[in-house]
Amino acid sequence: MADQYDLIVLGSGPGGYVAAIRAAQLGLKVAIVERELLGGICLNWGCIPTKALLRSAEIYHYMQHADAYGLSSEKPSFDLAKVVGRSRAVSKQLNQGVTHLMKKNKITVHMGDGALTAANKLTVTKDGTKTDLEAKHIIVATGARARDLPFAKADGKRVWTYRHAMTPPEMPTELLVIGSGAIGIEFASFYNDMGAKVTVVEMLDRIVPVEDADVSDALQKSLAKQGIEILTGAGVESL
Structure with a gap:
């Protein structure tokens, strides 16, 4: 029963x-x-x-x-x-x-x-x-x-999900972050501060697109000042 x-x-x-x-x-x-x-x-x-x-x-x-x-x-x-x-x-x-x-x-x-x-x-x-x-x-x-991208299946080595990014076996020298939501930006900020060269790609016209436009603008300026390259209105087609 x-x-x-x-x-x-x-x-x-x-x-x-x-x-x-x-x-x-x-x-x-x-x-x-x-x-x-x-x-x-x-x-x-x-x-x-x-x-x-x-x-x-x-x-x-x-x-x-x-x-x-x-x-x-x-x-x-x-x-x-x-x-x-x-x-x-x-x-x-x-x-x-x-x-x-x-x-x-x-x-x-x-x-x-x-x-x-x-x-x-x-x-x-x-x-x-x-x-x-x-x-x-x-x-x-x-x-x-986490959702796998068809052209970028997560393998825990070259392509990470948030879990892999949270427990890295070693520090990457360069990191591409696909998507600029809260999770993507958090990892972009962390790895940039720790010395990696970070690029963020966002398909929409501004980062953290679910936030207010003035928040996106202020955050993008701050992150760019810290050395993060940000590409908006752009999509990743292949790796």
Whole structure:
């Protein structure tokens, strides 16, 4: 017989785990299903670890320009493995925080791949074992995933997704960023600060096109001043 709940949340990112906590606070019997890490992409592979990388890059930038502040820092350098390691540690800490919140709010966590089998039924598969769940309500909060370009399949070596860019085995000397949304610009800024020659290509007429035009304009001027080459109204046809 399937495990019974008032609410099942499929996906434990900021949308999913917050909804699960609020429902539990309101007295519902809640389960959450996650196939990888509690906290989802944002906490583990997105917003949070990129900010940790950017913070390291910012401090490194200040060290290189210490003289402007009346300070001295001779031959500043960085250890890429430690920079990445700090970013991963920040994510791990937050993942553990979400795990604690699940326990605190008495939310049952089912790790594995969740699949809807009916309007109020869901099956979770983990290491070949299937668990059937049933609930009056199901929230689907599965988020998004990286998309491969037909002419540039990600291989983790020459062509990266955001995951590869977040845990680089070595620092590239040159980097082409296809797309200038928040994620693309974050990585462009990080790798530029760390010494790579960065080019950003955007098909629309301005970078970060979902933001206000004046934001795009100010950001493009700032990034160009920092040495990033930006090509707008341009598409990548082949590599």
